[in-house]
Structures are given as C-alpha cells and as structure tokens.
Amino acid sequence: MTKMKLQSLRQTWEARVADFRASGQSGAAWCTAKGLKPHQLSYWLHKFPPHESLPAASPHTDWVSFEWEHAPSETTTxxxxxxxxxxxxxxxxxxxxxxxxxxxxxxx
Structure with a gap:
C-alpha cells in the first residue's frame, strides 16, 4: 500500500472512530449499522486512544491561595x-x- 493510501485509510478510520465514540452505541451495533467488522473497529480504537482526540491542555496553570488552620479537636479520644x-x-x-x-x- 502506498504512503498516500495509508494516510487516506488512517484519516478514514480516524473519522470513523470519532463517529463511533460520539454515537454512544456498542461496537457491534455501530459496526452492523456501518457494514464494518467489529475486529476492524477494535484495531483502530487501539490506534486512536481517546486522549489523542482531545485538544491539548493549556500549559498555563492558575494557582489559588489557600489557608487552613487546624483547630484542635475539643473531643480528643x-x-x-x-x-x-x-x-x-x-x-x-x-x-x-x-x-x-x-x-x-x-x-x-
């Protein structure tokens, strides 16, 4: 398979995996509706873990000030x-x- 065909196949399955995850259906039901084999979906689900499809987190961190006073308990055991x-x-x-x-x- 040529590099172009592999890239096209990967893009096709990336879209299918996103569609499956958004569908809320079981893998078997989604594959039946799309005319695909469950083992194909399983293979590509491993290629595209859920965290890859999420937007990258911002590197900026906001810190919040917090003060805590530990008051001695009046009822000590x-x-x-x-x-x-x-x-x-x-x-x-x-x-x-x-x-x-x-x-x-x-x-x-």
Missing part, C-alpha cells in the same frame, strides 16, 4: 495502652519519657 491488668490513657501532648518509665515499671 485517648489512646488506651494495656500492660497486664493496667490500662493507661494517653492524651495528645503526653510525656514520652514518663510513659516509657511507667510501661517499664508495670512490665517488671
């Missing part, structure tokens, strides 16, 4: 640590050194 029969409630802002000493003392 404690972390419960069980060591043997003892249960320790650990709240935010706890002293890690003290917790370590308490757990060691309860474990011995």
């Amino acid at each position: 404690p972390l419960l640590i069980r060591v043997g029969q003892a249960v320790i409630e650990v709240m935010p802002g706890f002293n890690p050194t003290l917790l370590t000493d308490v757990v060691r003392a309860l474990s011995s």
